[in-house]
Amino acid sequence: MVETVQVQLKKGVLELCVLALLSTGDAYGYEIANRLAKGIGMGEGTIYPLMRRMQADGLVETYLVESPTGPPRKYYRLSASGRTSLADQGAEWRSFSRAVDAIVGSAA
């Protein structure tokens, strides 16, 4: 049960995490997948469907950069609406996590 709650929580905030990560600098798919896999234990493969959806929704844009090791890398950067979405979702997350803390904090 604890595990299920955890995975569902991760899934729910994955988009917010990607937005936050990209707000600190552009990144390519492998980097994003790696950071999120290490940071919150997400399956690396979930990133690519998510990035496609976020691109279709206009939250991120892509561009290609030559790579020293192989084929060009596809970099993602936040769009203007991605920044707005980060601000909105971030505020929502903070107020939600404060509210949960206030209830769970002393009990668990």
Place this chain on the structure above:
Amino acid sequence: MTRQQFLNRLRNGLAGLPPTAIDEIVADYEGHFTEGASAGRSESEIAAALGDPERHAREMKAEAGIKRWQTERNPAAAAGAVFGILGLGALDLIVVIPFLTSIGGVLLALYCTAAACFGVGAAGMVAGPFWVVGAPPSALIVGGLGLMSAGVFVASGTSLAFIGIINALVWYGRLHMRVFRPALETQGGA
């Protein structure tokens, strides 16, 4: 699983999407293998960390179906969106099929009623004054027009209901595929 096996299974799973989209998606995963290899990971290690290729393919196909439904409001797009979500296993066929069949039957009956109202109204308006003896022609024409507009009203109401029902299904299916199903599969796979 090797890199090639993973990419083949992914490509097969994506069949039905536009070829350019398939190439883009496969290239994303191919790039992941390349980056992983230069970071010193083995192909099977990378494939295991990526997860089930068929599942990723189904998720992206369902997403494409939903996108199409959001831009094209027609029965083909609706069917695509619903079947895409069904493919994810987010909606249970046994629950959904009887539900869709009965809803579909009601909607079809409403459309038929609308068409009949329209037809009878038109016939009454045009032919009524010649055939019906004793009734004032103006009443027949007004009555016919009334029936026709009732038909149009019922038809547009039915279309709105249809769109609403598909949207509800899409919303429900997305909720499940985003939150619950991946949660279960991540645990099973990892």
